[in-house]
Structure formats: C-alpha cells, structure tokens
Amino acid sequence: MRKEECFYLGKIAKKFSFKGEVLAYLDTDEPELYENLESVFVECNKHLVPFFIEKSSLHKNDFLRIRFEDMNTEEDADAIMGNAIYLPLSMLPKLSGNKFYFHEVIGFEIEDQRLGVFGKIVAVNDTTAQPLFEVLNGEVEMLIPMIDHFLVKIDRENKKVIMNLPEGLVEMYL
Secondary structure, rough: OOHHHEEEEEEEEEEOOOOOOOOEOOOOOOOHHOOOOEEEEEOOOOOEEEEHHHHHHEEEOOEEEEEEEEOOOOHHHHHOOOOEEEEEHHHHOOOOOOOOOOHHOOOOEEEOOOOEEEEEEEEOOOOOOOOEEEEEEEEEEEEOOOOOOEEEEEEEOOOOOEEEOOOOOOOOOO
C-alpha cells in the first residue's frame, strides 16, 4: 500500500502495558468510527506495514488502546513508538453537501458565481491559519481562502467548487 492511497489516522503515542499494548492518538473528530478496526498500516522506515489488531478499545476520548497480533513485550511496543498510523482512503466516511476532504477536491475546477470558471485546484495549503486552495490559471498560481462564507457548493458530479468570492480577489492575480 502506498502512502498516497492512504490517510493519516494518528500515531502510536505511548505504551500501555508490559504486554505490548499501545495507545494510539487518533487525529479525528470521531474516534468512535475507528474503534473496531481489523488492521492498520504503521509507517516503519518510510514504508507502510500492515499490523493486525487482536483487540482495541477507546481510551480517554481520542486515544485507541491497541493490542496488535504478535506483539507481546514492551520491546515490541518500543519498536513502533511514535510511528504514524494510516488507513486506506476507501475507509474514510463519505461526506456530502459542502463538506469535503482536502484530497477530494484536487483537480476540481473552481468557479466564481460572478466570473465563472477561473482555474483548477492543484493543492490545498493547510499550513496557514486559514486553509487555502492553490489554483492554477494557465501559468498563474492563485491562493483562494477556503472560507465557509465564500463556499456556495461542492459539485462532485461535475468536479467543481463553486464560490462567491469578494470582488477583486481573483482579478488581482489576472
């Protein structure tokens, strides 16, 4: 499994017992969706390795207490401490309406209600305080703020993000 085909779920945060159990921090708003997993991919030396789960349960809201198959000692747990956990993209819950995953809109056209289609989303920059669509219009790269107030519709069928942007935002790039 390649990392591009997966989403980041969290990381192995700490050991839980001397029998190889670990606590995984889940980076999600709905940890209960991931309580009964059969397996996860653990990143080991930049490769995703499948780990099968013998038993798991939620622990203090956003931690998952996990007992992996064939991990029976503290030393086994030490070997994966701090490693990231991934799941296949197919396991993401489906979103509808104007909710979307960042990876889902890459390649969508972006349309302003006033100006029409003005580019294609090539990336999402979420390292800033406000996430931004990185939009390409020919050779021109534009940064469009991902603000709920501007977002009109996610048209999955036609692969478009329709927005109502303030006058001048798009024009300043063109």
